[in-house]
Amino acid sequence: MLLIAFYIAITAEAMTAALAAGRRNMDWFGVCLIACVTALGGGTLRDILLDHYPLVWVENPYVLLLVCGAALLTIPLARLVDRLKWPFLLLDALGLVVFTVIGCNIGIEAGVHPIIVIVAGMVTGTAGGILRDVLCNDIPLIFQGELYATVSMITGIIYFAGLGAGVPIDLMVIASIIIGFGLRSLALVLKWEMPKFVYDRDMRK
Amino acid sequence: MLLIAFYIAITAEAMTAALAAGRRNMDWFGVCLIACVTALGGGTLRDILLDHYPLVWVENPYVLLLVCGAALLTIPLARLVDRLKWPFLLLDALGLVVFTVIGCNIGIEAGVHPIIVIVAGMVTGTAGGILRDVLCNDIPLIFQGELYATVSMITGIIYFAGLGAGVPIDLMVIASIIIGFGLRSLALVLKWEMPKFVYDRDMRK
Amino acid sequence: MLLIAFYIAITAEAMTAALAAGRRNMDWFGVCLIACVTALGGGTLRDILLDHYPLVWVENPYVLLLVCGAALLTIPLARLVDRLKWPFLLLDALGLVVFTVIGCNIGIEAGVHPIIVIVAGMVTGTAGGILRDVLCNDIPLIFQGELYATVSMITGIIYFAGLGAGVPIDLMVIASIIIGFGLRSLALVLKWEMPKFVYDRDMRK
Numbered sequence: 001m002l003l004i005a006f007y008i009a010i011t012a013e014a015m016t017a018a019l020a021a022g023r024r025n026m027d028w029f030g031v032c033l034i035a036c037v038t039a040l041g042g043g044t045l046r047d048i049l050l051d052h053y054p055l056v057w058v059e060n061p062y063v064l065l066l067v068c069g070a071a072l073l074t075i076p077l078a079r080l081v082d083r084l085k086w087p088f089l090l091l092d093a094l095g096l097v098v099f100t101v102i103g104c105n106i107g108i109e110a111g112v113h114p115i116i117v118i119v120a121g122m123v124t125g126t127a128g129g130i131l132r133d134v135l136c137n138d139i140p141l142i143f144q145g146e147l148y149a150t151v152s153m154i155t156g157i158i159y160f161a162g163l164g165a166g167v168p169i170d171l172m173v174i175a176s177i178i179i180g181f182g183l184r185s186l187a188l189v190l191k192w193e194m195p196k197f198v199y200d201r202d203m204r205k
Numbered sequence: 206m207l208l209i210a211f212y213i214a215i216t217a218e219a220m221t222a223a224l225a226a227g228r229r230n231m232d233w234f235g236v237c238l239i240a241c242v243t244a245l246g247g248g249t250l251r252d253i254l255l256d257h258y259p260l261v262w263v264e265n266p267y268v269l270l271l272v273c274g275a276a277l278l279t280i281p282l283a284r285l286v287d288r289l290k291w292p293f294l295l296l297d298a299l300g301l302v303v304f305t306v307i308g309c310n311i312g313i314e315a316g317v318h319p320i321i322v323i324v325a326g327m328v329t330g331t332a333g334g335i336l337r338d339v340l341c342n343d344i345p346l347i348f349q350g351e352l353y354a355t356v357s358m359i360t361g362i363i364y365f366a367g368l369g370a371g372v373p374i375d376l377m378v379i380a381s382i383i384i385g386f387g388l389r390s391l392a393l394v395l396k397w398e399m400p401k402f403v404y405d406r407d408m409r410k
Numbered sequence: 411m412l413l414i415a416f417y418i419a420i421t422a423e424a425m426t427a428a429l430a431a432g433r434r435n436m437d438w439f440g441v442c443l444i445a446c447v448t449a450l451g452g453g454t455l456r457d458i459l460l461d462h463y464p465l466v467w468v469e470n471p472y473v474l475l476l477v478c479g480a481a482l483l484t485i486p487l488a489r490l491v492d493r494l495k496w497p498f499l500l501l502d503a504l505g506l507v508v509f510t511v512i513g514c515n516i517g518i519e520a521g522v523h524p525i526i527v528i529v530a531g532m533v534t535g536t537a538g539g540i541l542r543d544v545l546c547n548d549i550p551l552i553f554q555g556e557l558y559a560t561v562s563m564i565t566g567i568i569y570f571a572g573l574g575a576g577v578p579i580d581l582m583v584i585a586s587i588i589i590g591f592g593l594r595s596l597a598l599v600l601k602w603e604m605p606k607f608v609y610d611r612d613m614r615k
Contacts, residue, residue, distance in 0.1 A: 021348070022404025029355060030348025031402050044254070049454070051463040053256040054317075061320035075402045112464075115471035130545070135335070137344045139547045143431070143440025150439060197441050197485045199432025199492075226553070227609025234560060235553025236607050249459070258461040259522075266525035280607045340540070342549045 002173060006102060007066065009095030010039040014067040015081055016088055017132055018074035024136055028072065034132055035071030036064060042128040046103050046120050050110050089188055090181075093151075097180030100125040100152045101173055104159050114160060121156035122149060145194050147187035155180030207378060211307060212271065214300030215244040219272040220286055221293055222337055223279035229341055233277065239337055240276030241269060247333040251308050251325050255315050294393055295386075298356075302385030305330040305357045306378055309364050319365060326361035327354060350399050352392035360385030412583060416512060417476065419505030420449040424477040425491055426498055427542055428484035434546055438482065444542055445481030446474060452538040456513050456530050460520050499598055500591075503561075507590030510535040510562045511583055514569050524570060531566035532559060555604050557597035565590030 017038035021031040040057050047055050057063050074081055081088065103124025107117035126142055126149050133140040142148050159176040163169060186192065222243035226236040245262050252260050262268050279286055286293065308329025312322035331347055331354050338345040347353050364381035368374060391397065427448035431441040450467050457465050467473050484491055491498065513534025517527035536552055536559050543550040552558050569586035573579060596602065 018402070019404060022402040024344060024348075025401055025403045026344075026348040027350040027399035027401045029399055030345070033348070033354075048253060048458060049465060050468065055254060058255065058317055058321050061318045061324070064320060064324070078402075078404045112468055113471045115474060116468050119471070119474070134339060134544060134547075135345065137342065137547065139434060139436075140440070140545065143434075143436040143443070145437040149443075194437035194439060196435050196437045197428070197432040197488075198435045199429060199488045223607070224609060227607040229549060229553075230606055230608045231549075231553040232555040232604035232606045234558075234604055235550075238553070238559075253458060260459060263460065263522055263526050266523045266529070269525060269529065283607075283609045339544060340550065342547065 002098065002102060005094065005098040005177070007063075008091065009098045010063065010067055011070045012088060012091035013039040013095050013128065014070040015074045016092060018071040019078060019081060020132060020136060021071075022075070022078060028075070031071050031075065032068040034135060035067050037135060038128045038132040039067045040064075040128065041131040042099055042124045042126060043103070045127045045131070046106065046123045049123065050106065050112065050116075050120060052106060052110060090185065093181055093184035093188070094177075096125045096148065096152055096184060097155045097177050099128075100155045100180065101159055101176055104156050108160075108163070114164075117160050118153060118156040121159070122152045125149075125152035125155075145196050147184070147192045147194060150194060151180055151184045151187065154183060207303065207307060210299065210303040210382070212268075213296065214303045215268065215272055216275045217293060217296035218244040218300050218333065219275040220279045221297060223276040224283060224286060225337060225341060226276075227280070227283060233280070236276050236280065237273040239340060240272050242340060243333045243337040244272045245269075245333065246336040247304055247329045247331060248308070250332045250336070251311065251328045254328065255311065255317065255321075255325060257311060257315055295390065298386055298389035298393070299382075301330045301353065301357055301389060302360045302382050304333075305360045305385065306364055306381055309361050313365075313368070319369075322365050323358060323361040326364070327357045330354075330357035330360075350401050352389070352397045352399060355399060356385055356389045356392065359388060412508065412512060415504065415508040415587070417473075418501065419508045420473065420477055421480045422498060422501035423449040423505050423538065424480040425484045426502060428481040429488060429491060430542060430546060431481075432485070432488060438485070441481050441485065442478040444545060445477050447545060448538045448542040449477045450474075450538065451541040452509055452534045452536065453513070455537045455541070456516065456533045459533065460516065460522065460526075460530060462516060462520055500595065503591055503594035503598070504587075506535045506558065506562055506594060507565045507587050509538075510565045510590065511569055511586055514566050518570075518573070524574075527570050528563060528566040531569070532562045535559075535562035535565075555606050557594070557602045557604060560604060561590055561594045561597065564593060 014035035017035045018031050021034040026034065040063065043056050047053065100121040103121035104117050106124075107120030112120070129142055130140045155176050158179055159172055162172040162175065219240035222240045223236050226239040231239065245268065248261050252258065305326040308326035309322050311329075312325030317325070334347055335345045360381050363384055364377055367377040367380065424445035427445045428441050431444040436444065450473065453466050457463065510531040513531035514527050516534075517530030522530070539552055540550045565586050568589055569582055572582040572585065
């Protein structure tokens with residue numbers, strides 16, 4: 001089930017990334033690259049940081065074809081995809097929590113410290129979007145106050161704490177995804193925001 | 206022969222990268238760093254993704270000196286190098302196909318899936334320029350429609366397919382370089398462009 | 411002693427990074443991430459390039475908590491930290507040379523070529539600031555003429571040459587830190603600058 005959710009999530013991330021590339025008038029190759037970086041960059045960075053080889057898409061290159069196919073398919077369907085803003089926001093929320101749970105699992109397998117398990121989940125869930133924004137030459141969106149990385153952190157903590165408390169893994173996967181997805185959806189609907197650190201150097205003058 | 210072409214290519218890439226750094230008024234250290242990242246960044250990223258250690262320049266640090274030397278030499282020669290725009294465009298085209306073939310060879314040695322062999326070639330050929338543009342705070346040039354990554358992909362496919370068909374490796378190296386170089390040169394002369402995905406959010410209004 | 415200096419240095423780097431994040435109105439998560447990347451990014455990149463695992467903060471995750479704690483503490487103290495500009499510039503100088511010496515040690519342990527030992531020191535000392543500026547969407551400050559990477563290089567060369575000449579390691583650590591710190595402080599006070607490569611494409615017209 002986690003695997004099916006993973007494929008749905010990378011497809012959705014590839015499609016929204018393609019739109020971001022289109023807004024910057026990139027060519028088809030740029031569209032594919034931005035889609036790959038967004039959909040697979042988080043897991044790739046996690047595996048490099050944990051020395052966990054081979055990378056997911058090196059072992060199973062068909063995910064690259066899936067991501068590029070979804071991205072290229074978005075080009076003729078751009079107006080439709082953009083009109084489906086809410087379904088895609090929800091798919092993106094699903095991706096965030098699914099990626100987080102997968103990242104925590106990799107961290108647990110690698111036998112790292114609990115803090116690093118949570119960090120592995122957060123890197124998997126959020127680094128793809130950060131890399132996308134760096135390549136598109138934006139200040140990463142994720143730092144602008146949306147409750148995004150926080151949802152990833154909370155999902156990871158709940159998942160890891162549940163496993164530590166002896167809850168069966170299948171149950172914990174489902175519970176964390178429901179809680180994380182619900183939290184992210186609520187944050188979207190209610191426009192919850194992280195507090196910002198607005199520091200103007202001239203403030204003290 | 207591939208080795209000689211490799212040295213010519215990294216020297217040429219270092220010199221054009223130095224010009225890019227000079228346009229942003231960087232200091233001498235910045236010039237060297239941008240040159241190293243552009244000339245060696247593609248191979249470095251490929252080796253990190255494939256877990257292929259030690260890195261080329263860690264094993265043979267003299268390539269670092271070559272790249273930095275070429276970059277610093279470009280400073281007094283800037284007007285000359287810029288006037289030699291066409292020779293450098295052609296050397297850059299040579300670098301693109303040589304890097305691609307070298308990257309495919311590393312992928313084949315590592316025993317990865319054919320798709321990843323092509324990807325290894327493309328990363329080697331194109332990632333240096335992308336990293337240069339990220340450090341110079343530009344949207345990567347490669348996404349703006351030039352037939353660049355596509356040439357790398359086609360060169361890689363021809364090279365790998367030829368080897369698979371039993372053509373001797375020396376012959377395939379020469380053939381792929383000639384085809385890839387010719388294709389890139391034609392693209393430059395005839396101003397061939399990749400189709401772009403121009404997506405304006407306000408289009409539908 | 412090197413360890414204590416390391417903790418002081420990452421704390422100081424985390425606090426100045428938090429101010430940089432605050433100037434861009436990032437949220438608390440962004441503040442923590444920028445602080446982690448600035449304080450730990452150099453060592454992380456060095457370890458990835460040298461295939462030296464596990465990473466420092468994966469093995470000892472409490473440095474992550476220290477960095478995030480220092481960054482979050484900076485938020486209420488922002489005016490104070492900013493007023494302490496000189497102490498922080500000096501702590502940053504200390505960090506630069508301490509990181510460089512630590513990076514050289516890792517390079518020596520890994521048994522790499524002397525050139526790569528110096529490069530390992532420079533990457534450790536300077537890459538964190540470069541990554542911070544990329545994430546904040548600036549052209550890296552380090553390329554703008556300050557005597558920063560050069561100090562790191564000189565410190566590394568003195569340290570490695572001293573060890574090679576048979577000077578005891580404890581003495582060399584202290585000597586390199588004093589020389590490097592003195593050099594950086596002088597550069598700050600006397601506003602020494604690296605020569606720049608100012609290349610205006612229109613110059614020749």
